[in-house]
Amino acid sequence: MRRALIALLALLPVHALAEPLPGLLDGSTIAEAQREATQQKNDAQAAVRRQAKLLGYGSAEIAKALAPTMERKGSFKLSLDDGTVVEFPWYRTGFAENAIANTGKAIARDRAGQAIRKETNKGGVRLHYGVFADEVYALALKMDTKLATARDALGSQSFRGAKGGIGAGRVVKVGSRYQAKAGDYV
Numbered sequence: 001m002r003r004a005l006i007a008l009l010a011l012l013p014v015h016a017l018a019e020p021l022p023g024l025l026d027g028s029t030i031a032e033a034q035r036e037a038t039q040q041k042n043d044a045q046a047a048v049r050r051q052a053k054l055l056g057y058g059s060a061e062i063a064k065a066l067a068p069t070m071e072r073k074g075s076f077k078l079s080l081d082d083g084t085v086v087e088f089p090w091y092r093t094g095f096a097e098n099a100i101a102n103t104g105k106a107i108a109r110d111r112a113g114q115a116i117r118k119e120t121n122k123g124g125v126r127l128h129y130g131v132f133a134d135e136v137y138a139l140a141l142k143m144d145t146k147l148a149t150a151r152d153a154l155g156s157q158s159f160r161g162a163k164g165g166i167g168a169g170r171v172v173k174v175g176s177r178y179q180a181k182a183g184d185y186v
Helices: 002-011 027-054 059-066 133-150
Strands: 070-079 085-094 119-122 125-127 157-166 170-173
Touching: 027 059, 027 133, 070 133, 085 133, 125 133, 133 157
Parallel strands: 119 157, 125 157
Antiparallel strands: 070 085, 085 157, 085 170
16 A cells, blocks of 8 residues: 555655645736725825925925935745745835945045945835835835924934835745745745
């Protein structure tokens, strides 16, 4: 009996024995999260514009306030023990005027190219399948607005809003244990 079972199992394709990859997401869930991230960015910008106009700021000043000084993005790969490889995107946005500003926003610099203002980005990291560049920007802008309202500073060091995030991963290589296809979201 045991030999017959082993022979039968040997005839089955490998994927028939595989278990589902934990956390698989469908494309419509990711598309809806992308739409929500874009809406979050638009809402945050609209709120800042509305309040800044009420306070008497001009369009140029508002545009400068809405422009981050640092935007970074990339990805990293995670290899599971069965050979499955998942690639996760990451994003980072900040409003501090400092040495790592990289967006080309006009900021005051000394002759050596270092930012004159002593500002530090303050924010956290969000880990969620709905994390996209637009959402990270919106969260950084909200943090920047909160810190500006609270006049958050320590000595001569001022804090500006920032946020980082890691979004849904995509399967880039299928291993032997999990039922997944290349391109599936995790």
